Amino acid sequence: MGNCSGKQHKPPAGIIPSELLKKTPSVQEKPKVELIPLPLPTPPECINKGSPVVKLYGPANSTATFYIRFGILYKPVSLQYTPSNIVESPVLYCDSDVVSGSPEEIFRYLDSKFPEPPLLVKGGGSVNSFGWFDKTTPLVVWMVNLQHRSMMWHLERMVRWAEDMAHRGGKTKGDPVMGSPKMEMKKFGRNYEALMEIMLEHARMEERVVFPILDKADRGLSKAANEEHGRDLPVMNGIKEDIKSIGVLDLGTPVYQEALLILSNRLKKLKENSKQHFEEEEKELLPYMEATDLGKVQQGKVLEQCLDSMRETHGHNFRFFLEGLLPQDAIHYLDMIIKSSDNNRVSLMLHMVVD
Structure with a gap:
């Protein structure tokens, strides 16, 4: 588990026409005008052989573990995940850094280490085209x-x-x-x-x-x-x-x-x-x-x-x-579900995405 190859994985939503793929910026590029949703790679989560390796340890059936694995899918890294019941909450290893805590804290670390594409929205949340959505929005x-x-x-x-x-x-x-x-x-x-x-x-x-x-x-x-x-x-x-x-x-x-x-x-x-x-x-x-x-x-x-x-x-x-x-919108969507739904439902939903 967690071994990576250099093979490119096709987007799970079906194969996207080459014309569209050319217009989609890579995860290492900074879009000039607006961010564009990126296809989720199919596990094992591997971008290429030269991508940085992050290691994740956490309970296999933990909602937090599934959630963090999902967020890492968007980052230009190779994930080596090892199920572990020794730790109560997920622990991330990257280079000499050891990060534990809530998924939000780990996402914040990942955004600082690998800025593109961002997982969390800076300044309190994204807005729609009319600009009135905020933290008080139902x-x-x-x-x-x-x-x-x-x-x-x-x-x-x-x-x-x-x-x-x-x-x-x-x-x-x-x-x-x-x-x-x-x-x-x-x-x-x-x-x-x-x-x-x-x-x-x-x-x-x-x-x-x-x-x-x-x-x-x-x-x-x-x-x-x-x-x-x-x-x-x-x-x-x-x-x-x-x-x-x-x-x-x-x-x-x-x-x-x-x-x-x-x-x-x-x-x-x-x-x-x-x-x-x-x-x-x-x-x-x-x-x-x-x-x-x-x-x-x-x-x-x-x-x-x-x-x-x-x-x-x-x-x-x-x-x-x-x-x-967008990655940050997907994280926002899942965050709402996690906070409002039962763990079994959330774990099943995330399981279908990351495994």
Whole structure:
């Protein structure tokens, strides 16, 4: 366990088109404008043979151990993890440094030792495009916002991927790791199915958990947002059928090329509609959640209800979902769940990501 090789691991959310990979900065580069979510490597957590080695000792079934192992996935290091019940809490060894304490303390050390990409947000937390999110923002609002970020990242990736396939039209191959055009379309379909499942669960979660809280405080407050959820369902189903149809068409034919263009345009429409819907919620609806005066205990219960409403997102799609978040946002998302959910649920979720 913990042995590293120089082999590159493919992103678990499916293989990303080479065009997108070229536009994603490495973990050692400092982005000029904004940070971009980075694919989580598949364990063993190895960047390359020359990367620094960190050693971690801790109880195998400890939530804290899983959490720290998850954070280390983002860093340009090779992890050698050894399960140990001798220590009560995880201990990290790096060069001559020995670090123990809470996951946050170890993340703070890792950020000082390996600044990019950061795991913790400096100054109290990230904000959305409207700038009003802070430490007093209800947990459920943060959860909704971070889910929006992940879904939008995946939508933008799918749009660019579809555009790339439409440009090639089945006549030329893309990145060799994508395989043949038919193999690539199957991978594209699996990615879209995961994204669609997350989007549908997110909508149901809002309808069953978030909107009722707002409507209880002010009847009809979420009516417009609720109605918009059904607007894009035909488009989403149409994209799914397009992908199936393209898979059986003859490569490079005019019909095949036209089908790829239709797929690309439908995805663009879905992305535009989703962006508008998410921004309207964050600007016009979610700020009212703070006025509902949910206490800490209530916020924890609401978060549990959200998790119960999105079992697949936080189950077999969890790694895919996290890939759409910046490292610091992924850490924030997990931190909320850890503080509000039972250890068994959290350990199972993290186990699916790090093992």
